Amino acid sequence: MSGGGSANSADNPWPVRTVNTKIADWVHRLGQIWVEGQVTQISRRPGTRTSFLTLRDPAADISISVTCSPDLLARSEVRITDGAHVVMLGRPSYYTGRGSISLRVTDIRPIGVGQLLLGIERRRQLLAAEGLFDPRLKRALPFLPRTIGLISGRSSAAQRDVVSVASARWTAVRFDVRDAPVQGPTAVPRIIAHLRELDAHPEIDVIIIARGGGSVEDLLPFSDEALLRAVVTCTTPVISAIGHEPDTPLLDLVADVRAATPTDAAKRAVPDVESELAAIAVLRRRSARALRNWVHREDRVLAGLRNRPVLADPFSILDRHTERVERLRADARRDLIRHVDTEGRRTEHLAARLATLGPAQTLARGYAVVQRVDADPPYVLDSVDELPDASQLRIRVADGSIHAQVTATEPAHNQEEQ
Known part of the structure; x- marks a missing residue:
């Protein structure tokens, strides 16, 4: 139906x-x-x-x-x-x-909140395109800052957390605390003014901007473009400690270090003296152990070197070389004496031959050497044609010399005829 x-x-x-x-x-x-x-x-x-x-x-x-x-x-x-x-x-x-x-x-x-988040997202995309979130712009935190600049709400829990935790970790840490509103229309100008003052202070080594979380509307100042650009221009490292996990304010992206909470910011800003002392103790033990091991190793090396024959009896090598040197010296001396004897006998033979061929032996056999002494220079005669009458002569015989004067010359063929 x-x-x-x-x-x-x-x-x-x-x-x-x-x-x-x-x-x-x-x-x-x-x-x-x-x-x-x-x-x-x-x-x-x-x-x-x-x-x-x-x-x-x-x-x-x-x-x-x-x-x-x-x-x-x-x-x-x-x-x-x-x-x-x-x-x-x-x-x-x-x-x-x-x-x-x-x-x-x-x-x-x-x-409502969605519109706020949309505006923050658009601002994030704009600043990211400009390169303000580039990791290369991040500055490294000092190991032990002289003074920490802290910007937070007056007598806030975030301020107490940062100071108490940092002081417990390193008792000598100093703070320059600047109170500022952390929400509302006056928050951004005051935070920027404190930020610039702390950045210009020569003793401030790190700056912490802290707040203990809050709603998206409460955290809007920490996504303000003027504050973000002021943080980027700082020469002092900045830690963002807003403590809001679900929706990250843009300050976390431009800061040099993002801390999850103000307590985490204090831990990142100063080292823990107890853990550092423990690390030093560990390093000292490791270095002492390494030094002892090195000494033991080198001692074993020296012991091995001392046990080697060359070091156990260093003169044994010298003794072996001494014997060799003595043999070489004896061989050299023997060769030298033999060479000298040979050359001596050769010299005697040559001297005998020279004596046999010399003028003295010739004179001893009855020959004489005739020199004309009135010439300049005197010379030995080998022809009668060189002697005019009255020439002065020196006649050398085996046992002396005779001076004579030429009275006549006689050619050799006349003598042969007689």
Whole structure:
């Protein structure tokens, strides 16, 4: 029975299908609507074309199922998470088969905190494009700062945590504490003024900006562009200790070091004296052990060298070389004597031959040497043609000389004829 145009009564009830169809008609007449609520129970279901969410009314225990494309969640300017306050544009749909209603959305926009996060995200992208988050701009913290500049709320828990933890770790640490509002319209100018004063102070080696967390609205000053640029221009290392994990303020990205909490900032700023003393003790033990091992090793090397024959009896090598030198000397002396004897005998033979061939032996056999002495210079005669009459002669014989004067000369052929 259709029941489409008949009156509804106890005698003429509508079937469930008719009721669901009529409800679907009324729901579909709403068309596209904007709905505000809080997102819960996000189910992205990778590999499918539909994501499922629940949108609840934060003022009442009422919710509606929502479906959308996974790309819509991925393209959202602010990450859609559980608890996000949003406005959705969608068309309600009533499923007659199971009698349920859902909202098929095509646009999601953040409101309230979501809008704040969207503004922070846009500012983050702008500053990242300028290179303000470049790790190469980060300055290293000093091992032991002379004085720590601390910017925090007056008598705040963050201020007490930083001072107490740092003093417990290193009792000689000094602080230059600057009180400043950490939320509201006056926070940024005061923080920037303190930051510049501490950066210009020659004794300040590190600056900590601390706050003990808070809501996104409370932490807006720590994402302010003027404060971020002031931190970038500092020459002193800056530690950000805002203590807000879910939504990181942009100060954490430009600071040289990001600390999860003010306590963590104090631990990063100064070393722990106990752990440092323990490390020194370990290093001393290791160095002493290494030195002893080196001494023992070198002692074994020296013992091995001393046990070598050349060092155990160093003169043995000299003795062996001495014997060799003595043999060489004896051989050299023997060769020299033999050479001298040989040359002596040769000299005697030559002397005998020379004596035999010399003028003295010739004179001893009855010959004479005739010199003309009145000539200049005197010379030995070898021809009678060189002697004019009255020439002065010196005649040398074996046992002396005779001086004579030429009275006549006689050629050799006359003598042969006689």
